[in-house]
Amino acid sequence: MGTISEEILGRAAGKKACAGEFVIARVDYAMSHDGTSVLAVKALKEMGVDKVWDPSRIIIPLDHLVPANNETTALLHKELREWAFSHGIVHFYDVGEGICHQVMAEKGFAMPGKVVVGADSHSCTYGAFGAFGTGVGATDMAEIYASGKLWFRVPETIKVTIDGGLPKGVTAKDVALHVIKHVKADGAAYKALEFYGSTISEMSMAGRMTLCNMAIEMGAKAGIVPPDARTEAYLEGRAVEPYAPVYANDASYCDEYHFDSRISPLVACPFEVDNVHDVEEVEGRHIDQVLIGSCTNGRFEDLREAARILDGRKVKCRTLVIPASRGVMLEAISSGVAATLLKAGATICNPGCGPCLGGHMGVLAQGEACMSTTNRNFRGRMGKGAEVYLGSPLTAAATAIEGKIADPRRYL
Ligand SMILES: CC(C)[C@H](C(=O)O)[C@@H](O)C(=O)O
Numbered sequence: 508m509g510t511i512s513e514e515i516l517g518r519a520a521g522k523k524a525c526a527g528e529f530v531i532a533r534v535d536y537a538m539s540h541d542g543t544s545v546l547a548v549k550a551l552k553e554m555g556v557d558k559v560w561d562p563s564r565i566i567i568p569l570d571h572l573v574p575a576n577n578e579t580t581a582l583l584h585k586e587l588r589e590w591a592f593s594h595g596i597v598h599f600y601d602v603g604e605g606i607c608h609q610v611m612a613e614k615g616f617a618m619p620g621k622v623v624v625g626a627d628s629h630s631c632t633y634g635a636f637g638a639f640g641t642g643v644g645a646t647d648m649a650e651i652y653a654s655g656k657l658w659f660r661v662p663e664t665i666k667v668t669i670d671g672g673l674p675k676g677v678t679a680k681d682v683a684l685h686v687i688k689h690v691k692a693d694g695a696a697y698k699a700l701e702f703y704g705s706t707i708s709e710m711s712m713a714g715r716m717t718l719c720n721m722a723i724e725m726g727a728k729a730g731i732v733p734p735d736a737r738t739e740a741y742l743e744g745r746a747v748e749p750y751a752p753v754y755a756n757d758a759s760y761c762d763e764y765h766f767d768s769r770i771s772p773l774v775a776c777p778f779e780v781d782n783v784h785d786v787e788e789v790e791g792r793h794i795d796q797v798l799i800g801s802c803t804n805g806r807f808e809d810l811r812e813a814a815r816i817l818d819g820r821k822v823k824c825r826t827l828v829i830p831a832s833r834g835v836m837l838e839a840i841s842s843g844v845a846a847t848l849l850k851a852g853a854t855i856c857n858p859g860c861g862p863c864l865g866g867h868m869g870v871l872a873q874g875e876a877c878m879s880t881t882n883r884n885f886r887g888r889m890g891k892g893a894e895v896y897l898g899s900p901l902t903a904a905a906t907a908i909e910g911k912i913a914d915p916r917r918y919l
């Protein structure tokens with residue numbers, strides 16, 4: 508009897524798990540990328556361990572600085588490739604496969620009822636599939652590499668219910684920003700979120716990923732959507748092993764929120780993710796660069812939405828489109844979406860994190876502003892002295908056309 512997190516962690520720990528208790532749980536899949544694997548490998552060495560627990564359950568995608576931007580990164584990638592090869596890591600994804608969280612979903616590692624841990628804060632994305640997905644630091648990842656287990660404090664859970672259809676120009680990203688506006692950036696610290704309601708059941712898997720991806724922006728340990736027929740359809744022929752869905756069962760929640768989906772397109776203004784405004788309040792602000800991509804909004808559905816607005820039009824400011832994976836890029840090409848975006852004047856970069864964390868490929872200059880479909884807008888995130896506005900792919904596309912923040916509803 509418990510929340511989804513209590514039920515999943517209880518099963519993985521082999522004993523009843525109640526919020527607030529500490530458990531040692533078995534981890535089903537562990538992910539670390541080029542930004543964190545090296546530290547995890549170093550910690551593993553310091554622990555005096557050389558053999559990993561199960562090379563088929565460790566997934567390593569190179570995504571944060573790809574292709575390598577300098578000799579230091581190139582060497583880091585090289586060392587990681589060699590380590591992965593010598594330890595028999597089965598699921599090593601080199602430059603170009605995509606952003607870790609998208610790769611984890613596409614390759615079928617994020618499944619209902621599983622404990623899927625990543626050395627990256629946005630590993631809460633896997634909650635879209637009904638998994639307990641959470642991010643850990645590199646030393647905790649080293650412990651998983653060594654033993655396949657990790658300690659957890661079982662989180663309390665906030666129940667979030669969102670009902671209603673999405674109005675014109677409103678997407679899963681706007682729903683996520685709406686929730687963040689009310690729950691606040693620290694409102695779910697160390698808690699889990701469970702999402703219910705007709706808006707969620709009608710939401711595509713891509714949309715659910717966008718929503719769960721941003722759970723960490725409220726401090727949440729996990730953000731979980733109970734699995735349903737859509738989840739099953741996505742995982743059909745994709746899940747790497749059988750899974751048993753887990754649902755909340757007579758659970759008690761520490762807090763509950765009810766939202767109505769009848770909202771405006773929203774924008775999170777610099778420099779806090781919960782500094783959220785209706786697009787009409789911030790329309791007209793100058794923008795130097797638009798970024799459509801990331802683990803939040805770099806999926807095919809997002810690119811297609813942007814193309815709906817950009818079709819037959821021209822961008823007025825530099826516009827970067829970064830598909831979240833090779834699969835997304837292929838679909839964008841075969842569907843004609845990529846051509847539409849290119850004809851509108853956008854630049855399409857290779858799959859990866861791009862400038863999302865200010866490291867690579869599209870970093871901003873001091874004094875510049877970016878309208879971005881990513882998840883973080885704190886000071887310096889995409890370049891020192893630059894500003895980041897967060898919005899949906901529709902809002903980003905409308906903004907690209909005007910070179911200033913624009914309401915997407917005027918273009919639909
Ligand atoms: C580099 C990595 C550790 C980091 C994270 O954990 O979130 C990054 O992905 C980010 O989005 O800032």
Ligand code: SF4
Binds near residue numbers: 606607801864
């Ligand atoms: S796309 Fe951005 S938020 Fe997502 S994993 Fe990469 S750097 Fe982190």
